[in-house]
Amino acid sequence: MTQKQPDAAFASSGWTVPGLLQARSALTPAEPALWQMSAEGEWRGNSWRDYEQTAAALSNGFRRLGLRVGERVGIMAPTSREWDFAQLGVLAAGGVAVGLDPFALDEHLRAIATRCDFAGLVLAHSALLDRLGEDVRRRLRFVVCVDSDGDRAVTTLEQLRTESGETTAWNQAQADAPATILFTSGTTGEPKGIVYNHRQMCLAVVAILSAFADVPPGSRLACWLPLANPFQRMINLSAIRRGAQTFYVSDPREIMRHIKEIAPHLFIGVPRFYEKLYAGIQDVVARQPGWQQRLVRWALRVGEHAAADERAGRRKSIGLRLESALADRLVLVKLRAALGPNLSFLVSGSAAMPLWLLERFDAIGLRILEAYGVSENIIPVSINRPERFRFGSVGQSAEGSDVRLADDGELLVRGPGVFSGYFGEENAVLPLDADGFLATGDYARTDADGFITLIGRKSEVFKTSTGRRIAPAAVENQLRQGSRIEQVVVFGVGRAQPVALIVVNEAAWQSGVAESFAAVRAEVATAGEQLPAYQRPAGLLISGRLLSISEGELTANLKLRRQVIETRYASILQELYARLDAAHGAPFTAWTSDRQAFCCSA
DSSP: OOOOOHHHHHHTTTTOHHHHHHHHHHHSTTSEEEEEEOTTSOEEEEEHHHHHHHHHHHHHHHHHTTOOTTOEEEEEOOSSHHHHHHHHHHHHTTOEEEEOOTTSOHHHHHHHHHHHTOSEEEESSGGGGGGTOHHHHHHOSEEEESOOTTOTTSEEHHHHHHTOOOOTTOOOOOTTSEEEEEEOOOSSSSOOEEEEEHHHHHHHHHHHHHHTTTSOTTOEEEEOSOTTSHHHHHHHHHHHHHTOEEEEOSSGGGHHHHHHHHOOSEEEEOHHHHHHHHHHHHHHHHTSOHHHHHHHHHHHHHHHHHHHHHHHTOOOOHHHHHHHHHHIIIIIHHHHGGGOSOOOEEEEOSSOOOHHHHHHHHHHTOOEEEEEEETTEEEEEEEOOSSSOOTTSOOEEOTTOEEEEOTTSEEEEESTTBOOOBTTOTTOOOSBOTTSOEEEEEEEEEOTTOOEEEEEETTTOEEOTTSOEEOHHHHHHHHTTSTTEEEEEEEOTTSSSOEEEEEEOHHHHHSOHHHHHHHHHHHHHHHHTTSOGGGSOSEEEEESSOOOTTTTSBOTTOOBOHHHHHHHTHHHHHHHHHHHHHHTTOOOEEEOTTSSEEEEEO
């Protein structure tokens, strides 16, 4: 029997998300598609035919519950195949799937639910209803849960699937009909909703796969980031078109436990994950005998030199080639093995990666490629490709995204993935110019080869009293190198010199406070040497309390809510400023009154 050609199969997808699944199932029905670990600790899989049949059954099930075309359904559950089953079922029924992050603030969840006027919800368990408020619950027509928690009155996703009846003509989606509403992270206020249709989501898949054309069908991917976030969701949809296998890890803290058995060919993550991974490598090395530590440090130095030569296109000397081969065989191959035997490269998104971290992973032989996007454009703005990348940049423009710089240096993007308005705000002024270019809110620069380097968020860049502009994220990335440092936030509007909140890890806080803080000061000073003098913090506020989502200091995808943080630390920052003014440049150290933080000169 002749296998259908991929292009021909996907041409019939109709530019809808369920159509992607139909095309994939027709092409490779028996091949493995999804894997999830059972309660017994075994990976259990579904074929593409299974996936399609489940989506078809749920499509009919949601329509039987009363879901009408264009109505919205919220999905709030951990990362799992059930999340994707529910999404495909809702979309195929003609509905609009809206991801709700279980870690979001209750006030944000209620605002989103009220604005969307949900016809129904798919929840991990019924107790989550309490987070949405009585007004929202009263207007729902149905609630479906992944887990019944033993309550027989609860309709489960499995029951909806098995009781759906006939599944013919199950895909009611239309290419230009709404498919999802994405909500902005709300770093400066209430989240805004952005509607995308099926065609736009499919175009985003095309752009992603065009950038990573070498990822083969049947390759293995780990799904561990929240599916309410478009980053992971679009990767999963790309896996459908490419025919890649998706392995779900519901608890993100467990990803390193399972990654070797998943053995991904490509791994996606966020900068914070890579920072923690590198810190973990350092911690393991520090516990080895002295001779092994010296061997690892030698191998990493050799790796750094070899990787730098490769990136610059320089020919490596015979001596360096021999050293590289030895360092790889003795050390680096073992470090890479922690992520499995198949990994070709890693991808980072959602925030900027520090340049030093990219270079250190590259020294190990693990290349991280940064991609960049904004909520108001479902197609990635730019991507570093395996064969075309530049560290410190976010790559060249993606297929379907036309970019240029405004007169003030702000990055603009135009294309079919750009949104057409905020949901429920028909009279809102859109950040689009007369030519249809979207203002991204990011300052950037481009080089002769079209690689884009981000400078900082326009809303975050501030001026010192000397008139210097500072992009805090770039300074924070540079200062976050120390092994004791967890988080960094830079302040300094209208001050002569910035200051920084340095959040240290538990080990640093507990093990000899004075000694640890002296070490932190040294780490910050060393990292700050790479910064222009006017960007180096004049004072540090050192704290042992992690910034958190639950306290409203971080968004669900770990972006800083700077206004919230600055307000929370306002009195201590004022004390730090006062001590800096009084010290006239002389070194000082002082406890704050609550002994929760430490002020010191940088």
